[in-house]
Amino acid sequence: MPQTTETIAAIATPNGRGGIGVVRVSGGAARAIAKALCGTVPAPRHAQFVEFADAEGTVIDRGLALFFPAPHSFTGEDVLELHAHGSPVVLDRLVRRACELGARPARAGEFSERAFLSGKLDLAQAEAIADLIAARSEAQAHAAVRSLEGEFSRRVDALAQTLVRLRVEIEAAIDFSEDATESASQPKVELLFAEITARLDALLAAARRGVRLTDGLHAVIVGAPNVGKSSLLNALAGSDRAIVTDIPGTTRDVLRESIVLDGIELTLADTAGLRESSDVVEGEGIRRARAELARADLVLTVVERSAPQKTCTLPTEVPSFATCIVIVNKIDLDGAEPWRDERAGVVTIGLSARTGAGMDLLREELKRIAAGGESDGAFSARSRHVVALERAAARLSDARAGVATATPELIAEDLRAAQQALGEITGTFTSEDLLGAIFSTFCVGK
Ligand SMILES: Nc1nc2c(ncn2[C@@H]2O[C@H](COP(=O)(O)OP(=O)(O)OP(=O)(O)O)[C@@H](O)[C@H]2O)c(=O)[nH]1
Ligand SMILES: [Mg+2]
Numbered sequence: 001m002p003q004t005t006e007t008i009a010a011i012a013t014p015n016g017r018g019g020i021g022v023v024r025v026s027g028g029a030a031r032a033i034a035k036a037l038c039g040t041v042p043a044p045r046h047a048q049f050v051e052f053a054d055a056e057g058t059v060i061d062r063g064l065a066l067f068f069p070a071p072h073s074f075t076g077e078d079v080l081e082l083h084a085h086g087s088p089v090v091l092d093r094l095v096r097r098a099c100e101l102g103a104r105p106a107r108a109g110e111f112s113e114r115a116f117l118s119g120k121l122d123l124a125q126a127e128a129i130a131d132l133i134a135a136r137s138e139a140q141a142h143a144a145v146r147s148l149e150g151e152f153s154r155r156v157d158a159l160a161q162t163l164v165r166l167r168v169e170i171e172a173a174i175d176f177s178e179d180a181t182e183s184a185s186q187p188k189v190e191l192l193f194a195e196i197t198a199r200l201d202a203l204l205a206a207a208r209r210g211v212r213l214t215d216g217l218h219a220v221i222v223g224a225p226n227v228g229k230s231s232l233l234n235a236l237a238g239s240d241r242a243i244v245t246d247i248p249g250t251t252r253d254v255l256r257e258s259i260v261l262d263g264i265e266l267t268l269a270d271t272a273g274l275r276e277s278s279d280v281v282e283g284e285g286i287r288r289a290r291a292e293l294a295r296a297d298l299v300l301t302v303v304e305r306s307a308p309q310k311t312c313t314l315p316t317e318v319p320s321f322a323t324c325i326v327i328v329n330k331i332d333l334d335g336a337e338p339w340r341d342e343r344a345g346v347v348t349i350g351l352s353a354r355t356g357a358g359m360d361l362l363r364e365e366l367k368r369i370a371a372g373g374e375s376d377g378a379f380s381a382r383s384r385h386v387v388a389l390e391r392a393a394a395r396l397s398d399a400r401a402g403v404a405t406a407t408p409e410l411i412a413e414d415l416r417a418a419q420q421a422l423g424e425i426t427g428t429f430t431s432e433d434l435l436g437a438i439f440s441t442f443c444v445g446k
């Protein structure tokens with residue numbers, strides 16, 4: 001266990017006034033600070049009612065003190081918790097007093113970082129704490145708790161274990177055979193490759209759902225000029241967010257609006273109509289629309305009711321994992337009723353952004369997509385996890401492709417890199433930079 005000599009202190013409760021406020025102290029000096037500040041070191045894990053005193057012995061406040069001796073604490077170090085009245089002045093004085101007694105103010109996320117460094121949590125779990133605190137919906141909170149309990153980490157670890165078995169097989173081939181492809185364990189290697197690839201793909205899909213849930217869905221509205229994309233954004237957002245005119249090419253920039261459906265956040269982006277344009281500004285808008293498309297989870301392709309067939313081909317930039325809905329707009333011009341149709345997995349909805357007819361069908365569809373996958377054990381995840389899984393998948397596929405052609409050493413090297421990518425998720429392999437980047441986004445006192 002790494003021995004951190006510095007003792008840290010911070011207010012653990014949010015800014016502002018409240019019934020109670022908590023100051024947390026962690027490190028080797030916590031015991032001495034308890035003695036000086038509370039007049040006693042409370043029995044381990046037992047709340048004790050004490051007076052918090054300053055250097056002159058003047059009472060700062062009365063409250064509860066709790067002492068968690070190492071290693072049975074959140075950080076794995078000696079931890080002191082002071083529960084005082086929730087006044088910013090009182091809590092500040094307590095932190096200042098702790099600092100006079102040998103602590104220093106904690107940096108953002110430093111308690112969680114210490115919990116990680118002492119092996120109390122892995123990196124994905126530490127991130128799940130931040131996600132739980134930041135959760136804006138019950139679904140997000142639920143997913144974060146599952147990650148915190150180690151659901152995600154267990155699946156990553158299990159995958160890493162299988163990868164180790166594969167490496168053992170391959171490395172045995174290096175030792176015992178001139179030619180890996182003729183090795184006796186060849187069928188076994190193929191089987192392991194197939195198993196890991198399938199599991200990695202499943203985990204990647206689950207992690208992408210986790211990111212959608214944690215970050216909210218990123219939906220992009222695209223289509224030809226003048227089909228009613230901006231009108232659709234306004235109708236979904238319930239406000240005149242975007243400019244609507246009958247001039248094709250009205251929208252030039254990407255406009256974003258956040259909506260919440262059944263507790264799940266959805267960011268909608270309205271974009272410039274896709275067409276060949278010689279106008280520099282519009283051209284830039286179209287370029288941005290395509291860039292937006294490339295990172296979409298959900299693509300709403302809008303077409304006009306008069307020409308649904310010939311224009312409903314999806315743009316080529318749509319990522320393979322994105323869900324697509326085709327919106328046939330302006331049905332009011334035909335006096336048609338709203339409708340929903342599903343063909344070859346693509347849902348098409350006929351509606352009118354102007355009159356609002358059929359908007360409920362779209363909202364239902366969005367809710368269904370936003371909630372998608374939740375039932376099969378959603379856990380919270382971050383883009384960095386997805387990136388690491390994608391890297392692992394790429395190296396795994398290189399290794400697999402190499403079985404027939406490459407030397408066993410090269411295959412082993414790819415597998416090692418894949419394993420390292422997995423290790424970055426839970427923190428088995430990490431750099432100082434990565435840790436700094438992750439924990440600095442946490443809040444102070446966490
Ligand atoms: N009748 C009818 N007109 C609509 C409907 N939706 C949009 N319009 C009209 O179609 C025209 C274009 O609407 P916009 O929302 O600006 O279309 P857009 O796709 O954002 O257009 P660009 O930004 O130029 O690409 C406007 O005159 C709207 O009033 C609809 O459901 N019915
Ligand atoms: Mg527009």
